[in-house]
Amino acid sequence: MQEREIYLDNPPLGEALGKYFKELEEAGALKPTGAEVVDVREALGRITSEPVFARISSPHYNAAAMDGIAVSAKDTFGASEKNPVRLKEGVNFWPVDTGDPLPPGCDAVIMIEEVHPLEGGEVEIVSPCAPWDNVRSIGEDVAATELIVPENHRLRPQDLSAVIAAGHETVKVRKKPKVAVIPTGSELVDPGTPLKPGDIIESNSAMLAGLVEEWGGKAIVMEKVKDDFKLIMQRVQKAVELADVVLINAGSSAGTEDYTSNCIKALGKLSVHGVAIRPGKPVVLGLIEGKPVIGIPGYPVSAYLAMELFVKPVLYKMQGLPVPGREKIKARLSRRVVSSIGTLEFLRVKVGRLGGEYVASPLSRGAGVIMSVVRADGMVRIPETKEGIEAGEYVEVELLKSQEEIENSVLIIGSHDVSIDILANEIKRFYPEITLSSAHVGSMGGIMALMRGEAHLAGIHLLDPDTGEYNVSYIKKYLPNRRIFLVNLAYRQQGLMVKKGNPKGVKGIEDLMREDITFINRQKGAGTRILLDLKLKELGIDPVQIKGYGKEEYTHLAVAATVAGGGADVGLGIMAAAKAFDLDFIPVAPERYDIAIPEEFYHTDLMQKILEIMRSDEFKKKIESLGGYDTSMTGELIGGD
Amino acid sequence: MQEREIYLDNPPLGEALGKYFKELEEAGALKPTGAEVVDVREALGRITSEPVFARISSPHYNAAAMDGIAVSAKDTFGASEKNPVRLKEGVNFWPVDTGDPLPPGCDAVIMIEEVHPLEGGEVEIVSPCAPWDNVRSIGEDVAATELIVPENHRLRPQDLSAVIAAGHETVKVRKKPKVAVIPTGSELVDPGTPLKPGDIIESNSAMLAGLVEEWGGKAIVMEKVKDDFKLIMQRVQKAVELADVVLINAGSSAGTEDYTSNCIKALGKLSVHGVAIRPGKPVVLGLIEGKPVIGIPGYPVSAYLAMELFVKPVLYKMQGLPVPGREKIKARLSRRVVSSIGTLEFLRVKVGRLGGEYVASPLSRGAGVIMSVVRADGMVRIPETKEGIEAGEYVEVELLKSQEEIENSVLIIGSHDVSIDILANEIKRFYPEITLSSAHVGSMGGIMALMRGEAHLAGIHLLDPDTGEYNVSYIKKYLPNRRIFLVNLAYRQQGLMVKKGNPKGVKGIEDLMREDITFINRQKGAGTRILLDLKLKELGIDPVQIKGYGKEEYTHLAVAATVAGGGADVGLGIMAAAKAFDLDFIPVAPERYDIAIPEEFYHTDLMQKILEIMRSDEFKKKIESLGGYDTSMTGELIGGD
Structure with a gap:
């Protein structure tokens, strides 16, 4: 039978992250990606690679802020009900609509409602105005040279509008980090292939690519590779040329991540093989040609966690962004859970609002059960130092859904019946805000x-x-x-x-x-x-x-x-x-x-x-x-x- | 001077929303958009238009969950240190790797670590196993016909993986609602045009299109139109043919939304013209050929609010999704703000964590100051029934940023200096998680x-x-x-x-x-x-x-x-x-x-x-x-x- 490396004494998560990210920093592998110039109108969600300062002011001229007449304020001084002031069009007043530039010599606008038209192009006013009344002066919104958005800023719709108003047609943004995904495993078949026993549909790379896209990267899913060391080496070399980050997704067989670690050893530097977490233990962390190369375990839940813990921070750092945390809530654990000392476990839980507090119920703990991630409302970390959590203990839940969604979730637990699935779907159809979660x-x-x-x-x-x-x-x-x-x-x-x-x-x-x-x-x-x-x-x-x-x-x-x-x-x-x-x-x-x-x-x-x-x-x-x-x-x- | 419609007695927000959405419902204008079939791998973020049930089980065969030997459990009964049981390869054991199908007649797997190899293809074991030990049985992850995701569900990376594992290559999703954006106003010029007084750069449609995309729609920005009733009518007719929703963005002149309301009256049904909110008052709500047609005010802050209040719920309803709420926090208002009875005001505020509580400071209230939305951390609603809010009063803030970002914001208030802008940018460069907000x-x-x-x-x-x-x-x-x-x-x-x-x-x-x-x-x-x-x-x-x-x-x-x-x-x-x-x-x-x-x-x-x-x-x-x-x-x- 085939021999395998035994990786006893896996380092704890913090130690592994510390070691790997230190090595990445030293190799310059985390510096922000280069810049590209894009049309501001196509820059939604992109990250600025340099600060945007205003080129021009907005308004760039003194503008009427009301429909009315533009005047020189001093011509109106002394006006009152008893002593109305008469103004003549083209001599000392000019009709203006909102947004019109003030004619030369004018410094105020009188609202149309306060103007009494007379005959012969004259009007009468009964109260004076002050200079700059009803005028939007130059730079009221944007003053030329001021900072519109800083570097490392994700452009929102309102930012696009402000950047354009400040005189820009284009904006410099970071290139999206390119991430190559290599599915490996002789057992893999493409979706749609008729299945025979032992075949596994290659479904992980859709999740991996989806996570990469959600975190701002550009995923390149490569052709799947059989469990053949030479072929894997070739594919990895090609991926390192193409991409900024390479993910090698191991087959689900226990030993296949050894191909990844040996490949990284041969082509670059292996930093960590195996981390004391569950699921996700057999993750492989390395560098080839100064680029992060990460071996993602084959079981889908392990893959999900390895992505979250190791790939997400790499991608955010490459974009100059802070790594966003998840919303956290306190919940009562409904059932006792036993775990191993020395391993940090990520427990998937359903969360419901019950009797005025949040209650978390453990879901299937198998690394192969992707439905446990689909169904999960959150994750609970069971620390290395604990043998488990007692029923009724309060735990911190990192939410995978918004708190609003949790508040509108109804938990039904019990016997399975297809009609419950039908009911869940009908509820979502008529009340999209409600989730019946079983x-x-x-x-x-x-x-x-x-x-x-x-x-x-x-x-x-x-x-x-x-x-x-x-x-x-x-x-x-x-x-x-x-x-x-x-x-x-x-x-x-x-x-x-x-x-x-x-x-x-x-x-x-x-x-x-x-x-x-x-x-x-x-x-x-x-x-x-x-x-x-x-x-x-x-x-x-x-x-x-x-x-x-x-x-x-x-x-x-x-x-x-x-x-x-x-x-x-x-x-x-x-x-x-x-x-x-x-x-x-x-x-x-x-x-x-x-x-x-x-x-x-x-x-x-x-x-x-x-x-x-x-x-x-x-x-x-x-x-x-x-x-x-x-x-x-x-x-x-x-x-x- | 030109005559204008006076719209006194604008209805309050709730009344306007109620009336308009009732008319939209009756006209069938809010029913979910039709379906299209897409490759599951390209369905990230799309909304399911029907439930996805599993076509096959995963695993679809009984699979070894460990590397080891497959056996029939009954062959191992009675094994102990004193009475080891011998098994022969190909007769009563078969080597298997994780993921391999169980050979016929086998119902358990013994881990490789517990197997003692002998000579001649024989092994010895010293403890019995139970049926189904170390076996991933059919459907352990996904059982054929079970519900993977319901209708009206936004597909996440893990969902894609589960849908593929459940035997699907494609998935039915809602078509993105198409939203035509028509910029109107004779004063508008395209970005990059040399400016003369009175010109306004057309910057709103970038924000409008960006918001539409963020809310799941597909924006079609049309050529800008001069303030000419016939031209506007033609453009609107064309837009109604092209899109599911039409947005007419008025010029910034006070009376130009009358073109919109008259156009809607001529081509369809005007529901509401003017709402008692500030900014955003001159919004126009109507229907043409059973499609929502909305007049968005010209001032950028008014436009932003009209989008948020009226267009966002239309788009979410068309996708069968609940309208997501904003995160809310309680904050102390730092300064007194006076507002008008009868008008619901949306006050933009900066928010800082100071002395153990959140403090909200009002920003510029001008409807023309888009930088107030760029700079804002949140919005405070001042209800119709209040004349304002006193300094020190506690208010509810709807956040425009995450609470995490607010916690990492440092507020510097005082004299302006360009070096503060430079400092803000340098901080963002080295500590992307920190915002210096001035x-x-x-x-x-x-x-x-x-x-x-x-x-x-x-x-x-x-x-x-x-x-x-x-x-x-x-x-x-x-x-x-x-x-x-x-x-x-x-x-x-x-x-x-x-x-x-x-x-x-x-x-x-x-x-x-x-x-x-x-x-x-x-x-x-x-x-x-x-x-x-x-x-x-x-x-x-x-x-x-x-x-x-x-x-x-x-x-x-x-x-x-x-x-x-x-x-x-x-x-x-x-x-x-x-x-x-x-x-x-x-x-x-x-x-x-x-x-x-x-x-x-x-x-x-x-x-x-x-x-x-x-x-x-x-x-x-x-x-x-x-x-x-x-x-x-x-x-x-x-x-x-």
Whole structure:
């Protein structure tokens, strides 16, 4: 088996950043990029490479600030109701509109409303004016030679206007730093390629290029390279010629960043290989020909973090800009998180405003789960010195969304149902400011989330084996002192999902005991799991008789995917999921899926808008079209406790 | 003289917005723009026009999550240090790298570190593994059919990556709303045209187009049109064909928005003409062929506000997005501001963090002063129901910059000097995160600003006529209980500025009395004014003998501009200003320009960085090159009190 370098004792983040940026500074790799001259009208968002001083004043002449007549103020002295003063057009007054230059000898403007026209081109005024009344004098807005915007300034729309008014047609701005992105990995295929096992769609470079563009750089995405040291060397050499910064995106295989580090060693200087962070540990930091060359890990979340921590400051420094910080808030962590001493962990969290404070709930911690970054509202740093964070501890969250968006986010935690996705989308369609943000942890997980105060809503379908009733008894048992409203989302059919054509001839739950059948289960606490266990009990089947009973998935779709992928023969789930994966579906039981809403949230504006959407015909129609749903009770109140 | 419509009783902002947006809704003018299909890799920042569901799962096969060997977990049961289990390659184990698909029959991966190689292709393990250990199962990141991003979602870099990983090559996004911008006004000339009095450079459309782009639209700037009703009508008709929204930018003359309102009346429906706001009052709101047509006032600050208040919500609604609010902070208003009952005023303010709170200082209120928007850190709304705001009242500021930028802003208030502009620029060059933000209100104004706690620093050059010493006695008198450090910025020559060639043969202060000479003065409290008054006293000249003594400007440059423009024959000011306007300069006296620094600010990191810049040779060289400066004491401490 292939040998790999072991990089024990990775330096902590601060040390790695300090060392690398010192070396970059010394090599002159961070000095601002050169300048280019652009038309001011095309300079929006560009960074000035030198200060802009006014060439001319604005106004560049003394201008009437009102419609009226221009006069010499001294001709009006002494005017009053009793002793009106007469002025003659072309002799001692001239009509002017706003913006007109003052005629020679004039130093004031009288508003048209204060002028009484007489016959023969004469007018009368009944009060004097002072010199410079109603005049915009030279330089009132911009005085020639004054500083309009300094160097290192990002040009905003109002700046463009001022720079033009100050007499400029062009402006000197920094060239955008060019960043080459090299995707590597023999497993990579282009988007759209038919996939075989082992293929991975090359999706990272879109994110890398997008981040580069957001940070003011110009991304050059190069052709992907196989895991071949010589080919990678050639591509890196070419990239160093083309660009100011080179990013080598490793394959997702654990050892492939060694190609990057060896390549940097061969062509330049390796500064750091491996940093004590998670995700993002296998980042590689180096220099070739005085240019930053950074090895970005292959797992997407690691890649995202490596970009944020190492590439962002490089790009901002090259543009002469401060590195913008993220907005931070204090939040209560809803669940305990364990982490390793010696590693700085970046935990993705959902954040909700609940009971007057922010509550952060941890998302999937896997480095391969890009959806955890898509879904995240923020990041929490768990320092190297801590073994984790206790539930209820207050943490600092670096927000990935604006605080305004967080305030308008409704967190629904519980069992997954496709109708929740549909609901989330309908809400965004009619109320773009509201986000219904879901986390899938099963029905009991949803009830626990309400108990811990980490969710606004819970999506549940919990069958009480004793009463045959859904949800009500669980709410009473686990949330005894709270008033909870239950609103029906839909009735849905639960059933066994099997491969198209039902090759193993599955007829019902009793077939799960068969030796030739592998099952894929849902996690403990999931409503579907409770239904299964009840059915097994009714049939007197011992779970140990079922192959695969111990292998759990967290959503209907993951179960269906497992069956479709051959990882199991049968799973229990909803018809919509079976349909999505083109599986056959053997009905087992209908079940009621409700949304549990604590009273204090039920009466909010936000919730009323969501209920309005749930009760709309359009929403019901979209749900029905999925198949296996009955919406006759959708949006109806089931009852409080 | 031409007649104009009088629009008394302008509706308040809320009423105007309500009426207009109701009419737009009814006309269907705000429905989201149509969709277009773009490559996901080019979709950064675009808005989804439909939800994106996953086409495939990621991973789409069960994948090794570690480098190691793939096994069937049941083959490892019972393994221990005492009873190691042997496995044979190709029979019951297969080497895998991270990302490899699991071979058929395998359901777990054992990390390479836990595998002991033997001879003959065999390995030994000493602990069992459980099914699915170290396996990334199908759909762990993305499950086919799940919602990746909803409709009305702005695509971020991480979203692009997730959408590609979910099996998409393209994505449906909203077309950018097209916005035609029509500059009107016979006085307008293109940037770069040699100017004659009355000409105004067409600078507004760059700002209008820039704002449209920032808000997600596509701006189409059309050729400018003279104030000719027929021509304007033709241009508007063409614009309505081309674009989704039409902006008609009035000339700066008071009556020209009537062309816009009459044009809208003729071609469509006029909704609102004039709103009780300042600046921005003469805005015109209408519809032509079901499209929003908005008359933007000609003065740049009015234009900026009309865009923000009326065009921004139109564009966001057309994209299906919520209108983003501005960050708000509470600040103490430093000075009293008087405003009119019945008008909602938008006051531009500088904001500084001073003495543990935010302090907002009003900037120029003129609608024609675009530099007030360039310089502003925020806006304060003075409601219709108030006659103004008292000094010391707390106000809500809508920020135009980030709070982080405000925290790193140093406010210097006082006398204007070109060297302050140079210093501001040098600071931005070396410390891009720091902004030296200046307001020009004269030396005494600077001292008052320190008294009121509205500035970090004051720039002063106040001559004590009794001692002949600069600044020290003023600090003692006006800030008796505070410890203030004085640091020299430079010694500079004050003198009389006259037209090139000195056509009136001015030799000194005594010439100001001459009948054929008009003077332009500085405002009361300005150090230059005190110097003048002292010199006049020494010479026994009564100010009433000086023509123009009563006309005041607020900066050296404005005085020089007035002389250069022929508004006066002589002004007193510094050599740098004379040089900038190519004026002759007759020295009167050297003076010391110091920066007054309260003790509590002197010791901050921010101030130490500024002092470091002031003491640098590069800064001194740049000042010297302006002419008329002596930097031998620059950056030196003059003394405390």
